[in-house]
Amino acid sequence: MLQGHSVVVAGDHQRGAAHPGSAWGSARSPASDDAAIRSITEARCPGASGVTSACWSWMTCGPGPESDCPHQAAGGDVCIPGAGATGAEGERGDMNYYCDRCGYEMYYSGAMSQAGMPCRACRIGRYRHGQQPAGFSTDAEHRPVPRGLPVPAFAPLHQGTVRTPDYFNYFAGEMGRPYQELLRRHTTYVGKLTNILIQDPKQFAWLTPYTGNKHNRAFFTQLLLARVARAKFADNQGVLPRLIEPFVGSGQVFLNACRWSTAFNHGMPLFTSVVGGDLNHYVIGVYRGMQQIGAKFTGLYRTWSFVWDQDMPGNYQRLLHDLNTGGRAAMLNHTADPKGARLAACKYIWLVNRCTRGTKLAPNGGLVANLKPDAVARALDIRRRETRTLAALLDVLEQIDFDVEHRDFQVTCASATRQDIVFMDCPFPQFSLEIPGVGEPCPEGFGTTAANTYGTPGGDGPGFQTTIVNTALQLVRQGTTVIMCNFANPGLIIAYANLIGNDLAHAGRRPLIYTYRSPSTRNEAYQLTILPGAGNRQVELCPNDVRDVWLSAGGDDYKANEFFQASPHWTPADNQHQQRFDQAERRRQAAEPTYVFVDDVDDEEDYSDAAGVIDLSELQDGGSVEVDEAEDETMLQDRDEDYVDK
Known part of the structure; x- marks a missing residue:
């Protein structure tokens, strides 16, 4: 995710001001570095205590004492094979270096040139001699200090607000009053969270309607993640964290975090890389397809979507049948038949x-879906x-280091x-207002009922929620920082609060637990909870920074309980905003119990398809043709594989 930025992290030998770094994808390899790069060979580092692989960084030296490592003994920052050597390949490296991947910079005065050594900050790139026009360093507490880095313009998108609790059903009735009291005492309720979005919130709406899209496009969600990442960088003593999403889905968290990292972080990157996992074969297949053939994948989809749109009702049933009878097999066989897997993903x-109404995965690996009544009329807009x-x-996938696989969340x-x-954006159970008693052994399961949102019976029920809690517990014990997103069920709030740690008093836990309204209904509330992890003091303190930025963006003062104070008179914008949610709620209640409303009204900028005549013979491996209209004879019947992605 080191997208067009420079990083400067100085070691013990930092001198003077920060030094500039290079941009992602624009690394240079000076000829003067070639000899040093060729000299890098695998060797045993005495400080590695038996580790026989190349000892490249300060993280791999150990558990032996520093004096066991010849480079540490020389007073350097990085353990390097052959430190202290003499000659052309062992000259002292008393100079400035920058990383050719993330732009991390340092001043080094040790015994050997650092050219070609792995970067300490991102652990992906290599050091190069010299300085760049911009970069960032760290202060004595390992907090980043940018210098000369461009920061993109960013303006949060405000939409109509709802300022009174009276309009939310979860605060009404006999159960609503104690529930409101619980949220006010144990959480921080953010009244405007769903009303302030990131800039261009639908730019990654490549799969819609899809469960989980909306709340991850909220400005507060991305702000929270960015400030946690900045704090984690300091707790890591100048090492960029990875962002890991075990429920990656359509990628709204990591895509927006990558896109806006420089805006949220003063021009600096937030993460070194992204790791994702999901049990939805098809979304993983899309990511894999783009990684395999790049823009050819989007061209492939563009062509097929036009062809299938020519008989949308007929093709909808036919393609559903294709996935229900062979979709899972095609995705599992992606190594032997990558073209078949890409076609299934399309x-x-x-x-x-x-x-x-959104889709669900069927038990057979297929899909449960219904054609939208107005989809035929809106086909061009959808395309x-x-x-x-x-x-x-x-564009984002091509600029980040992204490891994504079809795998269980525990494996990820x-x-x-x-x-x-x-970042765990968990499969949500049904929303509940039931409050567990004091000492409930498994509060996450109290009053919890499976919603079967993803088509797996019981897959998001009490047993699964307990597995999530136990997995998060293992992570925080080892020092991993975890952000939990789920319904604000009282049992889940208590369970996540218990994971924050016993070293924080009640007053210290409350600022780490944020609750807010659902983006689509008045019947449900969500939560975002930060689990700092053992030893992460800066992460524990980051809520103060979050609040300052939130207020500057026009957010409500949740520390003063602004949401629960008297509300001013409603404006026409307030009425229009609330009316949309009221209509959605009536639709939801009138539908079957499994109905999930997703607002997928397309208000994107109008982009015209290029005119042309479709020629299926041009569809080679990932190839495409520009299409706008086609005659009836161009419509495909049963043998898609004969024409596409060969």
Whole structure:
């Protein structure tokens, strides 16, 4: 996620002002570095106590004493094979260095040139001699100090506000009053969280309607993640964390975090890389397809979406049948038949973006979906949105280091180290107002009922919520920072609060637990909870910084309980905003119990498809043709694989 930024993290030998760094993707390899790079070979570092792989960084030296390492003995920052050597390849490295990947910079005065050594901050790039026009350093407490870094313009998007608790059903009736009291005593209620969004919130709406999209586009959510990442960098003593998403879904968290990292972090990167996992074969297939063939994947989808739109009702049922009979097999066989897997992923995108109520994965690995009544009339608008958002998705994927696989969330979490941040946007159970008694052994399961949102019976019920809590407990004990997102059920609030740590008193836990309204209904409340992890003092303190920025963006003063104070007179904008949610709630209540309303009204900028004549012979591996209209004979029947992605 080191997107166009420079990093300067000085070691013990930092001198003077910060030094500039290079941008992602624009690294230089000076000829003067070649000899030093060629001299790097695997060797045993005595400080590694038996580790036989190359000892590249301060993190891999140990557990032996520093004096065991020849480089540490020389007073350097990085353990390097052959430190102290003489000759052309062992000259002292008394000079400035920058990372060719993240731009991390340092001043080094040790015994050997650092050119070609792994970067201490991102652990991906390599050091190069010299300085760049901009970068950032760290102060004595390992907090980043930018110098000369460009910061993109950013303006949060405000929409109509609701300032009174009376309009929310979860505060009404006999159960509403104690529930409100619980939120006010044990959490920080953010009244405007869903009313202030990030700039261009739908730029990554490549899959919509999709559960979990909306609340992760909120300005507060991205602000919270950014400030936690800054604090984690300090707690890591100048090492960038990885962002790990075990429930990555359509990627709204990491995509927006990558896109706006420099705006939130004074021009500096927030993460060294992103790790994602999900049990939805198809979304993983989309990411994999883009990683494999890049823009050819978006061209492939653009062509097929046009063809399938020519008979949308007929093709909708046919493609649903394709995925229900062979979708899972195609995705599991992606190594042997990558083209078949990419075609199945394209079918999935097309079906979801034209469905009426969101989709669920079927037990057979297929899809449960219904065609939206107005999808045929809006086909061109849908394709325009897809063209723009898939291009935005690809743009981010091409600029970050992204490890994503189809895997269980516990497997993804097992890869986390104490230097990482895990963002768990969990599968939500049904919302509940039931408050567990004091001493409830498993509060996360109290009053919890499975919602089966993702099509797996019981998959988000009490047992699964307990597994999530136990996994988070293991992470925070090892020092990993975790951010939990789920319904604000009283049992879940208490369970997550218990994970924050016994070293924080009640007053210290409350600022780490944020609650807010659902972005789509008046019946449900959400929570965002920070679990700092053992030893992360700066993360514990970051809520103060979050509040300052939130207020400067026009947010409510949640510390003063502004949301629960007397509200001014309603404005026409307030009425219009609330009316939309009222209509959505009536639709939800009138539908079957599994109905989930998702506001997917397309208000994207109008982008016209390029005119042209479709020629299926041009569809080579990921190839595409520009399309706008086609004659009836161009419509595909049963043998899609014969024409596409060969």
